[in-house]
Amino acid sequence: xxxxxxxxxxxxxxxxxxxxxxxxxxxxxxxxxxxxxxxxxxxxxxxxxxxxxxxxxxxxxxxxxxxxxxxxxxxxxxxxxxxxxxxxxxxxxxxxxxxxxxxxxxxxxxxxxxxxxxxxxxxxxxxxxxxxxxxxxxxxxxxxxxxxxxxxxxxxxxxxxxxxxxxxxxxxxxxxxxxxxxxxxxxxxxxxxxxxxxxxxxxxxxxxxxxxxxxxxxxxxxxxxxxxxxxxxxxxxxxxxxxxxxxxxxxxxxxxxxxxxxxxxxxxxxxxxxxxxxxxxxxxxxxxxxxxxxxxxxxxxxxxxxxxxxxxxxxxxxxxxxxxxxxxxxxxxxxxxxxxxxxxxxxxxxxxxxxxxxxxxxxxxxxxxxxxxxxxxxxxxxxxxxxxxxxxxxxxxxxxxxxxxxxxxxxxxxxxxxxxxxxxxxxxxxxxxxxxxxxxxxxxxxxxxxxxxxxxxxxxxxxxxxxxxxxxxxxxxxxxxxxxxxxxxxxxxxxxxxx
Amino acid sequence: xxxxxxxxxxxxxxxxxxxxxxxxxxxxxxxxxxxxxxxxxxxxxxxxxxxxxxxxxxxxxxxxxxxxxxxxxxxxxxxxxxxxxxxxxxxxxxxxxxxxxxxxxxxxxxxxxxxxxxxxxxxxxxxxxxxxxxxxxxxxxxxxxxxxxxxxxxxxxxxxxxxxxxxxxxxxxxxxxxxxxxxxxxxxxxxxxxxxxxxxxxxxxxxxxxxxxxxxxxxxxxxxxxxxxxxxxxxxxxxxxxxxxxxxxxxx
Numbered sequence: 001x002x003x004x005x006x007x008x009x010x011x012x013x014x015x016x017x018x019x020x021x022x023x024x025x026x027x028x029x030x031x032x033x034x035x036x037x038x039x040x041x042x043x044x045x046x047x048x049x050x051x052x053x054x055x056x057x058x059x060x061x062x063x064x065x066x067x068x069x070x071x072x073x074x075x076x077x078x079x080x081x082x083x084x085x086x087x088x089x090x091x092x093x094x095x096x097x098x099x100x101x102x103x104x105x106x107x108x109x110x111x112x113x114x115x116x117x118x119x120x121x122x123x124x125x126x127x128x129x130x131x132x133x134x135x136x137x138x139x140x141x142x143x144x145x146x147x148x149x150x151x152x153x154x155x156x157x158x159x160x161x162x163x164x165x166x167x168x169x170x171x172x173x174x175x176x177x178x179x180x181x182x183x184x185x186x187x188x189x190x191x192x193x194x195x196x197x198x199x200x201x202x203x204x205x206x207x208x209x210x211x212x213x214x215x216x217x218x219x220x221x222x223x224x225x226x227x228x229x230x231x232x233x234x235x236x237x238x239x240x241x242x243x244x245x246x247x248x249x250x251x252x253x254x255x256x257x258x259x260x261x262x263x264x265x266x267x268x269x270x271x272x273x274x275x276x277x278x279x280x281x282x283x284x285x286x287x288x289x290x291x292x293x294x295x296x297x298x299x300x301x302x303x304x305x306x307x308x309x310x311x312x313x314x315x316x317x318x319x320x321x322x323x324x325x326x327x328x329x330x331x332x333x334x335x336x337x338x339x340x341x342x343x344x345x346x347x348x349x350x351x352x353x354x355x356x357x358x359x360x361x362x363x364x365x366x367x368x369x370x371x372x373x374x375x376x377x378x379x380x381x382x383x384x385x386x387x388x389x390x391x392x393x394x395x396x397x398x399x400x401x402x403x404x405x406x407x408x409x410x411x412x413x414x415x416x417x418x419x420x421x422x423x424x425x426x427x428x429x430x431x432x433x434x435x436x437x438x439x440x441x442x443x444x445x446x447x448x449x450x451x452x453x454x455x456x457x458x459x460x461x462x463x464x465x466x467x468x469x470x471x472x473x474x475x476x477x478x479x480x481x482x483x484x485x486x487x488x489x490x491x492x493x494x495x496x497x498x499x
Numbered sequence: 500x501x502x503x504x505x506x507x508x509x510x511x512x513x514x515x516x517x518x519x520x521x522x523x524x525x526x527x528x529x530x531x532x533x534x535x536x537x538x539x540x541x542x543x544x545x546x547x548x549x550x551x552x553x554x555x556x557x558x559x560x561x562x563x564x565x566x567x568x569x570x571x572x573x574x575x576x577x578x579x580x581x582x583x584x585x586x587x588x589x590x591x592x593x594x595x596x597x598x599x600x601x602x603x604x605x606x607x608x609x610x611x612x613x614x615x616x617x618x619x620x621x622x623x624x625x626x627x628x629x630x631x632x633x634x635x636x637x638x639x640x641x642x643x644x645x646x647x648x649x650x651x652x653x654x655x656x657x658x659x660x661x662x663x664x665x666x667x668x669x670x671x672x673x674x675x676x677x678x679x680x681x682x683x684x685x686x687x688x689x690x691x692x693x694x695x696x697x698x699x700x701x702x703x704x705x706x707x708x709x710x711x712x713x714x715x716x717x718x719x720x721x722x723x724x725x726x727x728x729x730x731x732x733x734x735x736x737x738x739x740x741x742x743x744x745x746x747x748x749x750x751x
Contacts, residue, residue: 450552451590455600455660456578456608465603469594469643 032089038062041204044089048173048207051180061193061203068197074360075389075421076329078265078302086236086267088205158222165221167251168213172240175211182213186244190273190310190337198269198304198331202238206271209239214249214280223479225254236267243273245280247313252283254482265328266291269304278313278340283321285478286334287486290326292493297356297385300328307334308364311343311372319346320363321477323486325493328357333391335364338372338400345374348477350486352467352493353386353418362392362423367403367433376407379471382418383494389421396433403433411441412470414463414494464491501566503528503699504549504668510559511541511548518544520724521560526668529696533710533735534703536721537743542703543587545721546672550584551577564668579611583666585657587673592644597656600644601626605663629662633689651682658689669693670701675709687712707739722746 032043041062045055070081162169168179175183193203210226226241245251268290274282284307293300303326309318320334336345347363365374374394382388388411396403411420422439444466452462468475468487475483504526511519519541526532536542548555549562551574562569569577592600606616617625630640633655645653654674661669671690675683690713694700702713710718710732718734719726720743727746728734 445590446553448590448592450550450574451586452592452604453574454550454552454578454584454586455604455664456575456611457604458573458575458607461603461607465595465600466592469592472594 030089030091031087034087035084036062036086036088036205040088044205044207047089047091048176050173050176053184054176057188057193058204061200062205064194065197065200065204068200070197074331074391075387075423076331076358076360078329078358081265081267081302083201088236088238089207091207161221162224166215166218167220168211169224170211172209172211172242173207175242179211179213182244183211183242186273186275187240187242188273190275190308191271191306196306199271199306202240202269202271202306205236206238206240209241209270210243210253211241212243212251212253214245214251216247216249218246218249220249220251223252223254225256227256236269238268239270241270241272242275243282243284244275245277245282245316247277248279249277250281250283252479253285254479255284255286256289265293265299266301267304268301268327270306272305272307272334274307274309274318276309276311276313276316276318276340276343279315280313281317281319282309283319284309284334285482286320286322286324287482287489288322288324288326288330289489291328292326292355292357293328295355297328300357301326302329303327303332304329305332307332308337309335309345310337311340311345311369313343314340314369315342316340317344317346319348319477321348321474322350322361323474323478323489324349324351324359324361325489327359330357330359330361332361333363335366336374337366337368338374338403339368340372341369342371343369344372346477347374347376347378348474349378349390350381350471350474350490351379351388351390352381352383352490353388354383354493355386356384357386359387360389360391362390364393365395365405367394367396367400367405369400371402372400373404374406376405376409377474378407378409379474380409380411380420380422381414381467381470381494382411382420383414385417387419387421389423391423391425393425393427394435394437395425395427396430396435398429401430401432403428403430403435405433405435407435407437407439409437409439410470411439412467413441413443460491460494463494467491467494502526502563503565504701505563506545506549506560507563508560509545509548509557509562511544512556512558513544513554517558518555518724519548522721522725523560524719524726526699526701528667528699530717531694531700531702531713531715533713533715533718533732534701534721534726535705535707535718535735535738536746538705540721540743541724542705542721543672546584546670546701546703549577549670550574550582575607576611578664578666579608581667583661583664583669585654585661585669585671585674587676589645589653589657591646591648593646595644596641597644598626598640601640601660601663604660608664626663629659632692633659633662634685635659649682650677651679651685654678654682654686655689658686658693662689662693667697668699668701670703671713672703673705674702675704675706683709684712707735710735720746 032040038059041058045058191199193200212224214220243253274284276282290301290303311318318336324330334347338345345365351359351361353359363376376392378390380388380390390409394405409422413420420441424437426435428435448466449462452465453459467490475486478486502525506522506524509519509522534542557570602622609616635655645656702715715732718730718732720728
């Protein structure tokens with residue numbers, strides 16, 4: 001009968017084909033030959049006009065990578081990746097430096113339009129310089145954007161204004177040329193080239209990404225943001241982000257990602273390093289929406305990411321907030337090393353899996369300094385035939401007296417074909433450490449859904465409402481504009497999971 | 500004039516077991532019907548099937564609402580058409596503010612009917628007026644839906660929604676369960692204020708007590724999946740004295 005709305009039945013007919021960013025941009029591009037070798041590493045370094053030490057750094061990583069094994073401990077399952085069948089460098093062909101909107105490849109412009117980046121922002125994205133006086137009297141809240149298209153950064157906005165404040169925000173390839181000392185001093189100090197298989201690969205072949213330096217005592221005047229887009233077929237994206245908040249400074253950074261819909265899998269192995277010196281604070285937010293694959297589990301991005309923050313100075317603070325809705329495979333553990341005394345690490349996560357997506361994500365809070373505190377709030381939502389694992393480590397060093405952690409991991413299941421798993425590791429090597437862990441797993445209740453639809457909501461609206469309630473305390477951590485975006489994205493990601 | 504709700508020879512199964520064996524009931528606009536009966540007689544099943552709760556299989560009969568086939572509609576369509584079920588045990592929805600829930604639901608219903616959605620100020624004005632009449636503090640509306648509400652508060656929240664959505668058919672499922680006498684009186688006063696010549700109510704209850712506060716026009720006694728006796732409000736008092744046992748044989 002029609003009144004029967006068997007959630008489970010509908011979950012069987014799951015459809016994640018509604019991915020809205022799956023289009024492809026047809027542009028000419030410069031590509032390195034397929035496969036990986038010392039020559040490719042040299043090619044990338046040469047394309048970027050890098051200093052000699054950087055090439056050596058990459059080659060050392062490459063040689064190290066050859067000796068390493070791909071990790072298998074995560075609860076993810078995927079066919080063996082042929083690392084010789086990937087393009088490691090792809091860039092949109094561009095004849096000269098951009099002076100006006102008209103000179104940007106119109107296809108790239110269209111891409112940003114389709115991605116819903118507002119026109120005004122799109123103009124600045126494309127590198128058109130506007131007069132200072134043109135901003136409205138109300139001074140709308142602005143976000144400086146660095147747009148990375150495949151392997152290169154195509155535009156970075158508001159550079160001049162940031163420069164006035166002393167903030168450096170530019171593609172890391174430019175920073176290597178313009179601020180080599182800063183890059184050399186910090187690159188690889190949080191995630192060493194030998195860290196893990198994917199990070200080492202990234203160290204060898206990373207092509208672009210963002211570099212941020214906030215000088216002592218400066219509160220960055222606007223949100224900084226990087227927008228990553230994989231376009232080329234069979235192309236890996238290996239971005240590298242390095243953010244340094246010098247003493248007493250503050251910066252908030254946002255990262256967004258999408259990719260076209262393709263049958264083959266795309267590889268993404270990024271590294272993000274954050275360094276907070278004395279009394280500095282970094283807030284890093286991600287909305288990850290790489291293509292998740294289709295309803296049969298075909299295609300989608302393999303997302304192997306190493307993100308780590310180092311609270312190097314006393315009283316420093318690093319806060320990670322992530323909304324993970326995309327990718328076929330997610331392997332990602334944004335972590336904090338709490339080195340400075342009284343430093344604080346935070347991890348707020350919403351990870352949603354639907355269809356055949358597999359998520360293995362969590363965090364590590366490594367307490368080294370005295371009186372360091374950390375807080376972990378993780379919300380996992382599994383629908384369809386997906387698997388969603390929280391994996392976390394909280395550890396206190398012998399000398400980390402007074403270390404404190406609070407962890408809450410909540411999982412929500414939609415349907416009965418999906419799985420949620422929680423794998424917490426806790427290591428306290430001194431008796432004064434105080435760690436609290438709470439975990440819940442619940443199924444989205446038929447009674448709750450029925451209550452909502454009885455009040456006039458459709459099944460999908462009901463699921464969206466319940467899920468948004470479930471993730472609310474994490475959403476509140478996101479900057480306003482992002483929170484609204486994320487809320488919509490959550491509803492879209494769960495379309496077809498019921499009703 | 501056709502009836503507002505017409506249940507004809509309704510047969511319902513839950514997991515291979517027949518719960519309703521050919522139940523009929525006619526409710527006109529402006530009427531208040533009480534459905535009484537012992538536990539397991541099928542009272543709640545009837546309310547769930549009218550509202551469209553999943554898990555019930557209708558194997559025979561029909562339900563017409565405003566002359567349309569109700570069983571062909573999804574539960575949210577029924578709600579938009581004016582069917583409201585006040586739950587025996589209203590659920591909690593953590594993280595969703597009551598105010599947000601009310602606005603989302605009201606606008607969803609209006610949208611489904613092709614009406615314009617309420618603007619935020621208009622909506623707030625409307626909610627505040629209704630909440631004040633039910634003695635519901637603003638603070639309660641900011642809390643998650645029913646989270647940490649007392650039994651009385653949960654039922655008042657149901658009445659609040661009834662007042663806000665202005666349904667043409669209200670089904671009250673065991674509204675008195677878990678309420679002390681004062682809480683019951685407040686909730687019943689709220690319900691009585693909503694009685695009108697344009698609206699019908701079906702009050703499902705085990706005890707006669709509730710019917711002292713919400714006085715019905717008609718009383719039906721259910722036993723073993725059928726209506727075994729119908730009458731005026733005096734039937735409820737009769738039941739209070741003699742109990743349900745006398746009907747068990749008739750239903751068999």
